[in-house]
Amino acid sequence: MTTPDPDGLLAEQLLRLTRRVHRIQKRHLERHDLGVTPAQSRLLRTLAHYASPPRMADLAERLEVVPRAVTTLVDGLETNGKVRRVPDPANRRVTRIELTDEGRTTLRELRGARRSAAEEILAPLTEKERQVLGVLLDTLIEGDGGQRC
Numbered sequence: 001m002t003t004p005d006p007d008g009l010l011a012e013q014l015l016r017l018t019r020r021v022h023r024i025q026k027r028h029l030e031r032h033d034l035g036v037t038p039a040q041s042r043l044l045r046t047l048a049h050y051a052s053p054p055r056m057a058d059l060a061e062r063l064e065v066v067p068r069a070v071t072t073l074v075d076g077l078e079t080n081g082k083v084r085r086v087p088d089p090a091n092r093r094v095t096r097i098e099l100t101d102e103g104r105t106t107l108r109e110l111r112g113a114r115r116s117a118a119e120e121i122l123a124p125l126t127e128k129e130r131q132v133l134g135v136l137l138d139t140l141i142e143g144d145g146g147q148r149c
Helices: 006-031 038-047 056-063 067-079 101-122 127-142
Strands: 083-087 095-099
Touching: 006 038, 006 101, 038 056, 038 067, 038 095, 038 101, 056 067, 056 095, 067 083, 095 101
Parallel strands: none
Antiparallel strands: 083 095
């Protein structure tokens, strides 16, 4: 008889929770009819953290994806009027990505959709359990050297 693997169980629980969060977030995005995918919403949120429009390579690095993935996301967001490509004033070979007014509006609506999704996910927990979970998640997140998206 084999001994149960508690770390394996935790890993499976984390993966299942991640999939559940993704499903719920996607449903809330669709309910709010924002016309963006979860990956596009992550790019918009990341873009909002920059003081000036970043290069595609900067976004790829921050999102920890290959540059081609960012190109595809930006193409979709640009088609929907949420971002635009702008030339770099210092180097005409460089293209930067900036939020449009519609993109900023979508970002505000995304925050509401994310809050709704978080409320649904956290509904079974008491306030104290939410606080403990927050501390535990911070510990896990900071375990990778403190890098955040």
